[in-house]
Amino acid sequence: MFTGDDFGFSNGVNRAIIEAHERGVLTRTSLMVTGEAFDEAVTLAQSHRQLGVGLHLVLLCGRSVLSPNQIPHVVDRTGQFPSQSVRTGLRYQFSSHARRELRLEIHAQLEKFRRTGLQLSHVDGHLHMHMHPVVLRMLAELAPEFGIKEIRLPCEEFQLALGFDRSHMAAKFISSLLSGGLRRYGERCLKSEGIEWMDRVYGSLASGRITENYLLGLIPRIRADRVEIYSHPAIEVPGEPLNGPLGAEGVELAALVSERVRNALFINGFTLK
Numbered sequence: 001m002f003t004g005d006d007f008g009f010s011n012g013v014n015r016a017i018i019e020a021h022e023r024g025v026l027t028r029t030s031l032m033v034t035g036e037a038f039d040e041a042v043t044l045a046q047s048h049r050q051l052g053v054g055l056h057l058v059l060l061c062g063r064s065v066l067s068p069n070q071i072p073h074v075v076d077r078t079g080q081f082p083s084q085s086v087r088t089g090l091r092y093q094f095s096s097h098a099r100r101e102l103r104l105e106i107h108a109q110l111e112k113f114r115r116t117g118l119q120l121s122h123v124d125g126h127l128h129m130h131m132h133p134v135v136l137r138m139l140a141e142l143a144p145e146f147g148i149k150e151i152r153l154p155c156e157e158f159q160l161a162l163g164f165d166r167s168h169m170a171a172k173f174i175s176s177l178l179s180g181g182l183r184r185y186g187e188r189c190l191k192s193e194g195i196e197w198m199d200r201v202y203g204s205l206a207s208g209r210i211t212e213n214y215l216l217g218l219i220p221r222i223r224a225d226r227v228e229i230y231s232h233p234a235i236e237v238p239g240e241p242l243n244g245p246l247g248a249e250g251v252e253l254a255a256l257v258s259e260r261v262r263n264a265l266f267i268n269g270f271t272l273k
Contacts, residue, residue, distance in 0.1 A: 001273050002256060003028040003230040005056055005124070007045075008035030010240045016233035016253045018044050021051050024257035025265065026233070027272050030056035030124050033112040034063040042116045054122035054150075055113045057106065057139075059129040060088055065108040071101035085127060092134045103138050110146045124152035124230075128204070131182045133189075140193040152228065153186045153197040154204045199224035203231055208245040212255040219264045227270070231256065 004017040007029040014037050020026035031041055031053050045053045058064075061083045064075045073095060075081055082088045091098045113120060123139060124130055130139060130151065139151060190197055200222065206214055210231035218229070232244045233253035244252075255261060265272065 001028055001052075001228055002026045003030060003054075003124075003228055004233050004256075005030045005230055006032055006035070006126075006232055006234075006243045007053070007056065008032040008038040008041035009243050010035070010037050010234070010237065011040065012235040012237040012240050013037070013233070013243055014041050014044055016235045018048060018051075019235075020233050020253055020256035021048060025262055025272055026051075026256050028052035028054065028121055028228075030054045030122070030230075031113065031116075031118075032056045032058055032062065032126065033109050034058055034065055042118065045116075045118055052121035053118045054120060054124060055110060057109055057123060057125040057130045057135075059092075059102070059105070059125065059132075059135060060085055060127050062126055064105055065112050066101075066105050071105055073097040074101045074105065085129070088129075089132055092132055099134060102135065106135065106138050107142060110142060110148075114146060120147055120149075122150040122152065123148050128154060131186060133182070133185055136182075136186055136189055140189050140195060143193050143195055148195060150196045150198075151186070151190055152201055152230075153183045153190070154201045155183050155199070198228045199226045200228070202227070202229045208232070208252075210252045210255055212258045212261060215255050215258070215261045216264055219261070219268050219270070222268075222270075 002025045004020055004026050006013050007017050008014065008031050017026065017029050029051060032038065033055065035041065045051060058081065060081050062081055064071060064079045064081065068075050068077050068079045092102055129135060139148060142148065187197065202218060203210060231252040233256055234243055235253065236250065
């Protein structure tokens with residue numbers, strides 16, 4: 001299945017996700033409940049019932065649902081989460097105040113999603129902060145209350161990614177090692193709660209570069225049954241912020257609506273779900 005992240009981030013992201021769903025291969029999206037275009041995204045989702053919608057949990061580089069005075073140890077005075085992932089992760093791990101407030105915010109984001117009336121397809125996280133052991137454990141504990149049936153656990157082959165793009169090799173190698181360790185922890189955590197995950201999840205090692213050529217090269221090489229490919233399609237709108245590298249948004253949208261990509265899926269025996 002193909003997932004579009006950052007639904008609700010902006011009008012341009014919302015438009016691209018709906019276009020990729022209507023004209024292309026995108027079957028799911030992940031909703032930012034604190035995004036500037038959240039209300040528009042919910043309205044669009046309600047009129048496109050075949051589009052699966054999950055929660056894109058924001059605990060880094062974004063705005064909180066709760067007010068700053070409720071969670072002063074995890075957001076600043078304007079309600080913004082930090083942008084430094086390592087420092088933030090350490091705070092979540094070792095500060096009891098931060099962990100207590102973190103649970104309140106995760107609950108609040110899940111509750112805001114529930115109030116939309118949309119069925120919760122899955123949960124993932126902005127910049128993968130949901131993979132932090134503390135966060136993932138909280139999500140697993142909250143799963144019965146909110147009906148969380150699936151959580152994204154990134155998993156893709158390092159050597160395969162290098163075959164498409166050898167740039168930033170060191171960063172990709174470190175990311176691959178880190179995500180592998182977190183994935184193994186995540187599998188144990190989710191299995192104990194009966195929560196599902198995909199066999200393979202592609203997109204992390206090619207973030208901003210999910211092009212038509214990338215997908216045409218990747219699809220024949222996939223050796224798994226349940227697969228998610230996620231990207232960040234968008235249409236550039238003057239005055240709106242971008243949710244990825246300049247120029248990447250249109251390229252990723254073009255890949256998702258490509259007939260060549262759809263044909264490659266069919267030829268290789270994949271079914272969109």
